[in-house]
Amino acid sequence: MPNGGWLVPEATDDKLRAVRGRTWWESEQVRSQTGSRGWRSYPFPMSVDVPLGELLRYSNLRARVKFHQLGLSDPGGIGDFVDGSVSGGDVRLLELEDVSFFSLARHFAVEFERSSRREVVFLVVHFENGRRHEDIELLFERDGTVLVSFTLDGGNPRGLEHAREHAEETFVSAGAVVRWLEHCPADEEVDQDYWSVGLSVTDLKVTVGALCAAVKALRPVLCTFRGESGPDRRGEFKRRVLEGRFAEILGTAESDWLECKAKLQIGGPDGNDKLTKAVCGLANGHRAGLLVVGLKTVPVDGRDVVAEVTPVLARAHTAERYWKIVDDHVEPVVRGLEIDVVPVNGGVLVVLSVPAQPEHTKPFVVTKNGGTLLFQRRGDHTVQLTSAEVRTLLAQGWGR
Known part of the structure; x- marks a missing residue:
């Protein structure tokens, strides 16, 4: 537990941890752990909302191009784990900004209908925040639950006392509630403080763009440099x-x-x-x-x-x-x-x-x-x- 970390996760979610290896920066680590890509080509079903299925594949392709331009490992296409219980891939906010969580949940419902083994479908959404790269992980579960997790590097414990209040208020506009908010201090392995945040989307009418906008709004509140009074x-x-x-x-x-x-x-x-x-x-x-x-x-x-x-x-x-x-x-x-x-x-x-x-x-x-x-x-x-x-x-x- 981090020092002063009274803001701890309410529960450990193994499914969230299982897909964290698919983030922008960790794809090479997953590749080395599995001995291969560990993913096989698996297109999203097209029987529901054909344009959305095509949009997801196109967005994944554009994300892979961006990986290549940055000299990073190719995360691969939309795919599933070998055991078939988890499916998903990396996409860009640019294509999904106006897509609602309702549309995505309806689309992924077909995943669960066609495979009894499928438990989770996820998307790692990448976007720019000024000069920073951000990514958030969206997790769609069989029972209709939609979860979100992300980290914000540069977290400052100065605002720890009011951090949860800030986060809960910020995500009202994104139709989401805070499941956990944890400040993690720098150590031998991590060279700067960061915040770990988990959400539950309760209003499926909101868009992916609205959620990412809330993430952008939260960063300057929580991630000021030590000693600053902060912009909030x-x-x-x-x-x-x-x-x-x-x-x-x-x-x-x-x-x-x-x-x-x-x-x-x-x-x-x-x-x-x-x-x-x-x-x-x-x-x-x-x-x-x-x-x-x-x-x-x-x-x-x-x-x-x-x-x-x-x-x-x-x-x-x-x-x-x-x-x-x-x-x-x-x-x-x-x-x-x-x-x-x-x-x-x-x-x-x-x-x-x-x-x-x-x-x-x-x-x-x-x-x-x-x-x-x-x-x-x-x-x-x-x-x-x-x-x-x-x-x-x-x-x-x-x-x-």
């Missing part, structure tokens, strides 16, 4: 508020992830409208966000910055009242929404945390007087969307 300003801001370190948040500018209200008369039409507008706008935004009630802002150089802590009446601003207003007027349900009430000088601050939402669950709308209103957080403002803007966003992937 939203997470740092939230912790400072919850811990009462208010002097450290003064001067922070409102942004696409932060909206502040000095007060809200919730329970009345104006206060309810402002609350639901803000939550709807953040849910329709492009990243996770915070709404903090009890912080006054002032304009500085064209931007509104936090200038003063202005606690609101505790009795009137309970988490339950906020929950009811949001639940009654924002549709669909905002996944992963958290509401924290922070006592301050006889009053409270209210912190609403809105994780990034899956694209297929958008748009979020505010229901009012039998009609619907749509808002989106853009920069440091929340704007109401026009019909033309909604059509454009739907065409770009909302609701799919």
Whole structure:
């Protein structure tokens, strides 16, 4: 167990370990262990979703070309282990970005129907993250379970205390829950720290691209260099508020992830409208966000910055009242929404945390007087969307 590694796997998954040898960097090791490639040509069945079967084979071919260009061992085509219990291969995100897990699970269901010995089908998805190469392993099991595992090198234990919280919030947008998150320190065999992450995909409507985007978003949060404060300003801001370190948040500018209200008369039409507008706008935004009630802002150089802590009446601003207003007027349900009430000088601050939402669950709308209103957080403002803007966003992937 790594030092300080209280984040340990909930269970050991032999199937995950069995296919880890098929990663980008370990193909030569598997080749040497088996004495040969250990794989034989085995095309995916074509009786269901012919285009997807062809796409997988093409993506595998392009991945093999990339291996060759980098001077790495050829991982081979889509294939199966000799005993036939596991099948899969390496592919690129470029071809699968818009493919949903539902489509893949439906396609692989044929694998299980045609072979009673088949237990697992896997894909190792390769993609670029800036100048880094990343890969994630997708595991499709006979019972319909979809598991994911990956590692992030350069892991920094600085954020260990909040690492799981970060990961769970990040993967809301990818329809996945964290099964394990383990920090592994450098040792004689590994020259740098890394994180080992395991997920379970619970919403099959999400795409492979959405999952990989979440992996990209998690890296800068967990993998900063030792001693750095890290780029996750939203997470740092939230912790400072919850811990009462208010002097450290003064001067922070409102942004696409932060909206502040000095007060809200919730329970009345104006206060309810402002609350639901803000939550709807953040849910329709492009990243996770915070709404903090009890912080006054002032304009500085064209931007509104936090200038003063202005606690609101505790009795009137309970988490339950906020929950009811949001639940009654924002549709669909905002996944992963958290509401924290922070006592301050006889009053409270209210912190609403809105994780990034899956694209297929958008748009979020505010229901009012039998009609619907749509808002989106853009920069440091929340704007109401026009019909033309909604059509454009739907065409770009909302609701799919």
